[in-house]
Amino acid sequence: MKVKCPTCDKDVVWTAKSAYRPFCSERCKLIDLGDWAAENHRIPDKAPIDSALSEEYLAELEQEFITQDNEFFKH
Numbered sequence: 001m002k003v004k005c006p007t008c009d010k011d012v013v014w015t016a017k018s019a020y021r022p023f024c025s026e027r028c029k030l031i032d033l034g035d036w037a038a039e040n041h042r043i044p045d046k047a048p049i050d051s052a053l054s055e056e057y058l059a060e061l062e063q064e065f066i067t068q069d070n071e072f073f074k075h
C-alpha cells in the first residue's frame with residue numbers, strides 16, 4: 001500500500017517498517033506536527049481582525065459611555 005506524504009506529497013510505502021508513515025521521513029512528520037501545533041495556537045483565520053475590530057469598537061463605546069456618564073453627572 002502506498003500513501004502520499006502529507007507534508008511533501010511523496011509516495012510512501014505503508015508497511016510496518018515505515019516508522020514515520022504516513023510521512024516519508026521523520027522530518028516531514030515533525031514539520032506536519034509543527035504545523036498542526038502552530039495551527040492550534042493560532043487564532044482562527046477570520047477571528048483576529050473581526051474580534052480586534054469589535055474589541056476596539058467596544059472599548060470605544062465603553063469610553064463614550066464613560067464620557068457621557070461623566071457629563072451626565074456634571075449636570
Ligand SMILES: [Zn+2]
Pocket residue numbers: 005006007008009010023024025028
Ligand atoms: Zn515527506
